Amino acid sequence: MCFSDPRSYSFTKILFACLLIAGLAGCQSSPSTSRSGLGNNPTDAERKEARQITLLRTARTPRSADEIESVYTLWSRIRQGFMLDPGAIDNPRVTQQRLLYTAQPRYFELTSPRAERYMHYVVEQLDARQMPLELALLPFVESGYNPMAMSSSSAAGIWQFIPSTGEVFSLRQDWWYDGRRDITASTQAALDYLSKLSDMFGGDWLLAIAAYNCGEGCVGRAIKRNQQLGLPTDYWNLQLPQETMNYVPKLLAMSQIIDRPGLHGLVLPELADTPYFTEIEIKRQLDLHKAAELADMPTEDFMLLNPAFKQRMTSPQGIYRLLVPVDRAEQFSTALARLPESERVSYLHYQVRSGDTLSQIARRHQLSVPAIRDANQLSGNVINIGQTLILPQMGAGPAAPRQPAAQVVASQSVYRVKAGDSLWNISRAHGVSISALREHNSIDANHSLSVGQSLRIPGNRSTASANTAGSSSPRSMVYTVKAGDSLYSIARQFNISIDRIRKENPLGSHLRPGQQLTLLLR
Template identity: 40%
Template structure:
């Protein structure tokens, strides 16, 4: 292998976020394939039909269920050789993937998709649910904010569905099913499109067609990242299928469920749930990386991924738990708006209870109802009720009452963080969407903060970007 390719391999395998090449316009090109998800699910087969004893270990089962032939391509061979020479990498990835391998394999089986797709999170994120790329793609499957929303992944102050292993896997396979229908069953072009977007792949196919050339993946002229993306996946598949041949001793992960999704029956403090499950809080959070706080969201989703051995007992315990015991007084955030924590007053506003503290917030230049509500963990609707506002427009110096679900000191710290802003100079090729993605903000907010209206962006133009309390 030449030195340039060797260095490229090292860099590629350490970085995440391979889906960063995808664009919004690409994903809008799917057209009539949008309903193909139901077709895949309607052909689902029961996992119970397959005997676990046939393949006692996950990598053996995965190898046996792969469907795609290994291409005889120089890049595939180069990546394969790298994996063979670095067995520690596969051990590290397997350790991260262990709780989720069976769960994801089952979902792929149900949809009758190639089992090679269970390896895609290795290429995307090295099976790290908290991975974030330079382009702000997030999670095992590296969804951007906008694409995550398009595929039903909720993102708010409490929860990011892109990090939720179950939800993001469903979304990724939904998208992959659409891509496969769009490309007429060509899995390699579908996988390439997951990285670069179907518009870019279709354009390369159209160019080859016009020149009378083949339209298979290896014949297309694509960005280097995409040209390495598919070979990395196929090289991994080759190593897993032929581990003995290559002298690789794959970690023995038993072929049985490790985790199960349970209903929490409403908002729950994670420390309380962990105690009920006889787990540590870090252990529970590792299985539920989509939860951004030490509680589940007051507005859902109301589920937790937990070890199968405690799932039934924990689900029953949470169902029977008294409302006042579900949330601790020292929770990072306790939901205002949860009927168990607050009571309604005669005028429709909410009164302060032990789980909330009335905070007086003085409106500063640049504040909006959205930034204030987000920082305090409340809704814009409640802010308007508490202050009897009929319009969302605020004035500097105006004082708002906030029934904050945290101590006043913490709430003020949160709003101080929310008020941080920075200046961004527009570069050639920037768009409102790409800038919003970069800073994990909404396009509408970017437009409003800068009074853009329908004006086009110009290189060198300076924009104000207000940062949320995540420190982005």
């Protein structure tokens, strides 16, 4: 081409340069526009670039560099892993759910400390499978990241598996253990299920998430119905149960809030992008009260990491992995290796009498028949007169040996159950064991408390000669630690809880011979 006018030539050069720059910019954005979020084995760098481009495209207003890569936290890592439909940002169903969340400004303040224990693990597993990191927010929608959440349909755990689906994904459920509450096992099962649903619906994550809520059959029938009517078959055009119609918008609304919290008037509690716990293999049965002592942490905090163990101890058979905070793992492993066999589990020895049956013994000691069979390696229900059975004291904490009945004088009071109460917090408040509460109130292991229920609280047990008018009042004593003592053995000796000892004494990592402890007795 010839250019006779120098000014035309200069103009043409500038125009060509602008077109070239625009073409390059279009090429740079093509990875995110041609991918639905998963791509064909992209590199880590490509995935990070595509994620950031997606974030910029979904924002209502331009995002500053500080917002994209400010302090690197778990929240920012999740933002960079967003892969779901950016076009849903203006959907009225999403907007409605977002307004409901923002109307509760303390929601994340209340739920984040709970999620902090588990969410880094969830994010790690999602990233390893190259799944959308929005799915790390799904337990907020399901359970508020509460492993003890239980729905009206008996769904349990942070991922809210119902019993039948839990069984399909190998989450064992028995008297000792409920895999639906196991943080690592249930997370693996949930991601397996979501991956299966994504494959089933052609990689459409919105349909997969909907099916996680109402089942693949439910979504499949809705798709078939729309096909027969000649209607679109994407999530937004399906007629589904009302809960499912709100379910996906809830997740997308939450992801929008996490993406731009300041835009919605919220401040997210800071969560570090570091592991909270590690897994330690346990090959023999262990009382979780004792495990908490070995880790030098309160029992309740330890149970929040290991909520699957229903009786506050591991099962007599099998190998388990206990979750222990990263900063306590070395101490726990060392202390566990030195733990005498006699301190691993608290048992009561019972000699079978004439007329006894396993079911009678189980009922009398608030146990189940399978639990007694497991503890004694019995293949059936046959027992013999004079046979000695070991009866596990189900997570009741340390218990002192019983005194002869003729010497025992016991006082008791009545407590009325309030909303939020459990046998555990009632036992702690009154300085008695859970097994004692069950025994005095004929409560079996599967019984749940009801608000307003009256419980008889057993008082201090002492010998008749030592009993005085003021014996039911709390009294304190000073105990000098001896060589070989542990918190567990001291608590067992004086029939008080480990947590009570901790509360009354500023304890370090280990007890020292000669150290003096204040023990508050009842």
